[in-house]
Amino acid sequence: MSELYIGLMSGTSVDSIDAVLVEFEGNSPLHTRVVDAIDQPISASMREAILALCAPGPSEIDRAGQLDRQLGEAFAEAVTSLLQRTSISPAEVLAIGSHGQTVRHRPPGSIAIPFSMQLGDPNTIASLTGITTVADFRRRDMVLGGQGAPLMPAFHHAAFASGCDRAVVNIGGMANITELGADGEVRGYDTGPGNALLDYWVELHRGQRFDRDGAWAASGRVHPELFERLMADPYFATEPPKSTGRENFNPGWLESAMGGLHLSPADTQATLSEVTAASIAGAVDAFAQSGELLICGGGARNLDLIQRLQRRLPTWSIADTGKYGIAGDWLEAVGFAWFARQTLHGLPSNCPTVTGASRSTILGGIYPA
Structure with missing residues (x-):
C-alpha cells in the first residue's frame, strides 16, 4: 500500500x-x-x-x-x-x-x-x-x-543497508556518521563540527552565508598548530555513544584555540575544513579499512571538503546518497x-x-x- x-x-x-x-x-x-x-x-x-x-x-x-x-x-x-x-x-x-x-x-x-x-x-x-x-x-x-542523537542511523539502515561495509556521513552544521557493517550491525555518532564554523567564519570575513564549493578554504593553507589545538579537543577522543552541537563547537571554541596565533582568514578557513575532514575520516577509519562512503547534507556540495576526505580515505569510494535514489539535500x-x-x-x-x-x-x- x-x-x-x-x-x-x-x-x-x-x-x-x-x-x-x-x-x-x-x-x-x-x-x-x-x-x-x-x-x-x-x-x-x-x-x-x-x-x-x-x-x-x-x-x-x-x-x-x-x-x-x-x-x-x-x-x-x-x-x-x-x-x-x-x-x-x-x-x-x-x-x-x-x-x-x-x-x-x-x-x-x-x-x-x-x-x-x-x-x-x-x-x-x-x-x-x-x-x-x-x-x-x-x-x-x-x-x-x-x-x-544521532537519530538518522535507524533510517539509514532501512534505506541503505547492503550486506557490505558502508558508511553514511551527514555533514550539516555538525557532522555524524552511520556505520552499516557487513555483519548487519548499526552504529553511529556525531563526529564533531561540520559546516557551522566554516559558515560562521566566511560570513564574518566575507559577508557570505557559506563558502561556495569550499573555494575560499581551498585558497588557504592549513595552519599546523591551530589544527593540532582544535583536534586536541577531548570530544574527538571520547568513545561513542556521543553527540554534540553548538554547545561544544562554537565561535568561542575557535577563538580560544586561536589565542596567540597569527594567520590569515583564508588559512583559518582551510584549517577548519581540514578539522571537519580529519574528524570524519578518523571515524570512518575506525569503522573499516575500506568500503563505500555516502555523503549527505550541505557539506556534500563542498568540493574542497570532499577532496580532503578523499585524500584521507584513499581506499573508500565516496558518493552522494542520490546514487541510491535519495538526494543528499x-x-x-x-x-x-x-x-x-x-x-x-x-x-x-x-x-x-x-x-x-x-x-x-x-x-x-x-x-x-
Missing part, C-alpha cells in the same frame, strides 16, 4: 527549512520515493533569534515560547507551499514528521539531568495544515539513557517522514547501539489535525 508523508527538517546550520513529500510503499524492503521537495529560507531575523537561544541569555523562556510559535508557523507555511506545488490535498497526507529546530542539546555526561530542546510547535503545524503531526523525537530515547527530511510513519505504525525508530538507550522504543508524540 502506498502512503504519503511529509518530512520537515531545520538543522544546525539554521539556513532553511526542508520540506519533502515522500511516498512509502511496502515494508521489507521499503520503497521510498521523493514526490517533491522545497527549501524555504529562514529569515535573517528568525535565524538571529534561533542562534541567540543556542547559548544562555536573558529572558530565555519568553524568547523560546514566542519563537516556538513562530517556527511552527514557518514550518506550516513550508508544508502549504509544498502541497500547492504538487496539487496534493492535506487529506491525502497521513502525517507530517517534524524534527523541529534544536536550540539546546545537553546529552548524558554534559549536565546532571540531560535534555534536548527543539522548537517549532507541532500543535501550530497540525492546526494550520490540517495534517496530523508527529514531533518531539529525541526525548524518549534520552529518558531511556540515550543521547537522543533531502535525506534528513525524508528520514523524519519515515520516523512519522514508524510512529503511526507503532514501530520503534531509535537505535540503541547508536544512542546508548537501554532499549528500542517508539519515538515522537502524535498531534492530531
